[in-house]
Amino acid sequence: MLSSDKPIASTWLDxxxxxxxxxxxxxxxxxxxxxxxxxxxxxxxxxxxxxxPPTPSDPELTDSPADPNPGExxxxxxxxxxxxxxxxxxxxxxxxGKKLPRKQSNPKHCSPPQLVVSIFLPRFVTEKxxxxxxxxxxxxxEEEGEKDLVGFSRSEVTVIxxxxxxxxxxxxxxxxxxxxxxxxxxxxxxxxxxxxxxxKKTIKLKKKKKKKxxxxxxxxxxxxxxxxxxxxxSVSDNSPQYLSEEIRDDPESSNANRTLLRRLPSKPRxxxxxxxxxxxxxxxxxxxxx
Amino acid sequence: xxxxxxxxxxxxxxxKKADPNVLLAASASAASDNNNDDDYDNDNNDxxxxxxxxxxxxxxxxxxxxxxxxxxxxxxxFKVSRKTFDYICSLVKDDFTAKPANFSDSNGKPLTLNDRVxxxxxxxxxxxxxxVIGESFGMNQSTVSQITWRFVESMEERALHHLSWPSKLDDxxxxxxxxxxxxxxxxxxxxxxxxxxxxxxxxxxxxxxxGEKNFSMVLQxxxxxxxxxxxxxxxxxGSLSDDVVLKNSGFFKLVEKGKRLNxxxxxxSARTELREYIVGDSGFPLLPWLLTPYQGKPMxxxxxxxxxxxxxTRKPAQMALSRLKxxxxxxxxVMWMPDRNRLPRIIFVCCLLHNILIDxxxxxxxxxxxxxxxxxxxxxxxxxxxxxxxxxxxxELSNQLWGENSSA
Numbered sequence: 001m002l003s004s005d006k007p008i009a010s011t012w013l014d015x016x017x018x019x020x021x022x023x024x025x026x027x028x029x030x031x032x033x034x035x036x037x038x039x040x041x042x043x044x045x046x047x048x049x050x051x052x053p054p055t056p057s058d059p060e061l062t063d064s065p066a067d068p069n070p071g072e073x074x075x076x077x078x079x080x081x082x083x084x085x086x087x088x089x090x091x092x093x094x095x096x097g098k099k100l101p102r103k104q105s106n107p108k109h110c111s112p113p114q115l116v117v118s119i120f121l122p123r124f125v126t127e128k129x130x131x132x133x134x135x136x137x138x139x140x141x142e143e144e145g146e147k148d149l150v151g152f153s154r155s156e157v158t159v160i161x162x163x164x165x166x167x168x169x170x171x172x173x174x175x176x177x178x179x180x181x182x183x184x185x186x187x188x189x190x191x192x193x194x195x196x197x198x199x200k201k202t203i204k205l206k207k208k209k210k211k212k213x214x215x216x217x218x219x220x221x222x223x224x225x226x227x228x229x230x231x232x233x234s235v236s237d238n239s240p241q242y243l244s245e246e247i248r249d250d251p252e253s254s255n256a257n258r259t260l261l262r263r264l265p266s267k268p269r270x271x272x273x274x275x276x277x278x279x280x281x282x283x284x285x286x287x288x289x290x
Numbered sequence: 291x292x293x294x295x296x297x298x299x300x301x302x303x304x305x306k307k308a309d310p311n312v313l314l315a316a317s318a319s320a321a322s323d324n325n326n327d328d329d330y331d332n333d334n335n336d337x338x339x340x341x342x343x344x345x346x347x348x349x350x351x352x353x354x355x356x357x358x359x360x361x362x363x364x365x366x367x368f369k370v371s372r373k374t375f376d377y378i379c380s381l382v383k384d385d386f387t388a389k390p391a392n393f394s395d396s397n398g399k400p401l402t403l404n405d406r407v408x409x410x411x412x413x414x415x416x417x418x419x420x421x422v423i424g425e426s427f428g429m430n431q432s433t434v435s436q437i438t439w440r441f442v443e444s445m446e447e448r449a450l451h452h453l454s455w456p457s458k459l460d461d462x463x464x465x466x467x468x469x470x471x472x473x474x475x476x477x478x479x480x481x482x483x484x485x486x487x488x489x490x491x492x493x494x495x496x497x498x499x500x501g502e503k504n505f506s507m508v509l510q511x512x513x514x515x516x517x518x519x520x521x522x523x524x525x526x527x528g529s530l531s532d533d534v535v536l537k538n539s540g541f542f543k544l545v546e547k548g549k550r551l552n553x554x555x556x557x558x559s560a561r562t563e564l565r566e567y568i569v570g571d572s573g574f575p576l577l578p579w580l581l582t583p584y585q586g587k588p589m590x591x592x593x594x595x596x597x598x599x600x601x602x603t604r605k606p607a608q609m610a611l612s613r614l615k616x617x618x619x620x621x622x623x624v625m626w627m628p629d630r631n632r633l634p635r636i637i638f639v640c641c642l643l644h645n646i647l648i649d650x651x652x653x654x655x656x657x658x659x660x661x662x663x664x665x666x667x668x669x670x671x672x673x674x675x676x677x678x679x680x681x682x683x684x685x686e687l688s689n690q691l692w693g694e695n696s697s698a
Contacts, residue, residue, distance in 0.1 A: 158634050159526060160524045160634045161539055161540045162454065163550075180534050182534075182538045
C-alpha cells in the first residue's frame with residue numbers, strides 16, 4: 001500500500017525540496033530557525049543579483065526605489081524609446097551585457113511603461129490624427145463652398161497684380177467649357193478652416209499647429225504664403241464673383257505711399273526670406289526656371 | 291509713326307527727364323559698390339584682380355564674350371548698360387549681403403554681389419538654359435538657379451517703385467494726344483502670352499491651353515506712351531480670354547469703383563463728356579473707360595479714321611510687350627515645364643527691369659528694330675461685349691475727330 005510511504009517524502013513537494021537541498025518543514029536553517037520556502041527564495045535571489053536581473057515576479061524588488069539596479073522596467077522603457085526613435089541602442093544598458101527580455105512576464109505592472117508611452121508616443125499619433133482631420137476638413141469645406149461648381153475643373157494659380165495692395169495672390173480658376181469662375185484661394189490647404197462637425201474639436205489643435213509651423217524651417221515658404229493669405233483673407237468678403245482683396249483706398253497716392261505700404265510688411269518678410277534661403281528648398285525640382 | 295517720333299524726341303531730351311533721384315542713387319551706389327568689390331578683392335588677397343569688376347569677370351567667362359572689356363560686349367551680355375547694372379546691384383545689395391549664401395564658382399572662388407547680379411541678368415536676358423549659363427560662367431547650374439531666384443525675390447520687393455500707377459496723368463495724356471490726336475487717353479492696354487511646354491496628357495494642364503492650342507500664361511499690361519508699364523497682371527492661364535482677365539484684374543475693380551481714371555473730363559458736345567480712358571484692341575470689351583476699335587464692315591469714314599488713330603495710340607503697348615520679350619528672353623519662346631507659381635514672379639521682375647531701363651534712360655534701348663508683334667502666330671480675338679453708352683460716346687468722339695480732320 002502506498003499509505004505506508006506517506007511520512008517519508010510522500011508528496012511531490014517534499015521530493016522537490018529534497019532534490020533542491022531543502023529540508024522539509026521540520027528542518028531548521030543554520031541559525032536554527034525553520035527555513036521556509038519564502039526565505040529560501042529570498043536568500044537564493046540575493047546571491048544571484050550580481051549575475052542576473054531580478055525577476056519581476058518578486059514584488060518587493062520591483063517596488064523598491066532604493067534598488068541599485070533599475071532592472072527590467074528601465075529596460076522596457078528603453079526598449080519603447082528605442083523603438084519610437086529608432087536608435088540602435090537598446091535596453092542593454094546594464095554592464096552585464098545580457099539582453100533583457102522584451103516581453104514582460106507580469107503585465108499587471110505595466111503602468112510605468114504606459115506612462116512613458118503617453119509622454120512620447122502621442123505626439124506622433126495625434127499629429128497624424130490632426131493632419132488627417134484637417135485634410136478631411138478641407139475637403140468638406142471645399143464641398144460646402146463649391147457646391148455650385150459641380151462639373152467645373154479646378155486649377156490653382158498664382159497671380160501678380162500690381163493694382164492690389166498685396167500684389168501676389170493665389171486664385172482658383174473653375175472652368176466648364178467657356179464658363180470661368182475665379183475665386184480666391186482660401187489659404188494654405190492645411191489648417192485654415194474646419195468643417196461644421198469638427199470645427200470645435202480641432203480649433204485648439206490648429207492653433208497649436210500654426211505655432212509649430214512657424215518654427216518649421218523646411219516649411220517657411222508655406223508659412224510665408226499663409227501669412228500673406230492671412231492678410232488677404234483679413235480683407236476678404238469671399239465674394240464668389242469678384243475676388244475679395246481690398247483695393248487701395250487711395251490709388252492715386254502713387255509711388256511714395258505705395259512703396260511705404262509695401263515696405264512695412266516687407267521687414268518680417270525679409271527675415272523669412274533668409275530663413276527660406278537657408279533651407280534652400282527653392283532650387284530643388286525647378287529645372288527650367290530661374 | 292506717331293509713337294516712334296515721340297520716342298525719338300524723348301530720347302533726345304534724355305538728360306532732362308531722367309529721374310534725378312534714381313540717377314543719383316545709381317551713381318552713388320556704383321561708386322560704393324566698386325569700392326566694396328575692391329575691398330572684397332583685397333580682402334581675398336588677390337593681387338592680380340583688376341580694379342574694374344567687369345575686366346576680371348569677362349576673363350573668367352567662357353565663350354564668345356570671354357576677355358572682351360568692350361562696353362558693348364557688356365551690354366550684349368547683360369542687356370543693360372553698366373550704369374543700370376550698378377543701379378540694379380544697389381537695389382539688391384542689402385538682400386544679397388544680409389545673409390551671405392556662400393555661392394562660389396567651380397574653382398571655389400566666392401561670388402561677389404556683381405557676379406551674382408551678372409548671373410541673374412544673363413539668365414533672364416538670354417533665356418539660355420541653366421547648364422549653358424553655368425558652363426559659360428564657370429559654375430554649377432544649381433548655383434545659377436539659386437542666384438537667379440534670389441534675385442527675383444529681391445527685385446520684386448526692392449524695385450517695386452518702378453512700376454506703379456502715376457499720381458498725375460497730364461503728361462501721359464498729352465503724349466498720347468500727340469501720337470494721333472486721341473484726347474484724354476491715359477494708357478494702352480494689351481495682353482501677351484508666355485508660351486510653355488507642358489505634358490499634354492495631364493488633364494489639369496488643359497486650363498493653360500489657349501485659343502491657339504499653346505500652353506501659355508497671360509500677361510496683361512497697361513502702358514504709357516513711353517512704353518513704361520503702369521499696371522501689370524501676370525499668372526492667369528492662357529485659356530482665359532482677354533476680357534475675363536481684365537474683369538478679374540485689380541485695375542478693372544479700381545476703375546469701376548471710381549478710384550482710377552477718375553480725373554478731368556473733356557466736353558465732347560453739349561451733352562457728352564469724355565472721361566479718362568485707356569485704349570485696347572478688339573479682344574477687350576467696349577466700356578466707358580476702355581475704348582476699343584470698331585469691328586465689322588463696312589465702316590464709315592469717321593469710323594475708319596478713328597480706328598487708324600486708335601491703332602497708333604495702341605502701339606506703345608504692343609511695342610512695350612515686344613521689347614519686354616525681346617530683351618528678357620527667358621519669357622520669350624517656349625518655356626520647358628516651368629513652375630507656374632514662379633513664372634508670374636519672373637514675368638513681373640522682367641517688367642520691373644523693363645521699366646528700370648526706361649527710368650535710367652538706358653543707352654541700350656533701341657526702338658529702331660522694335661516689332662509690334664509680341665504674340666507671333668496669335669490671331670486677333672474679338673470681344674462682343676459692348677456698352678451702349680460707350681458706343682455712343684465712341685461715335686461722338688470719332689465724329690469729332692473726323693470733323694477736325696476734314697476741317698484741317
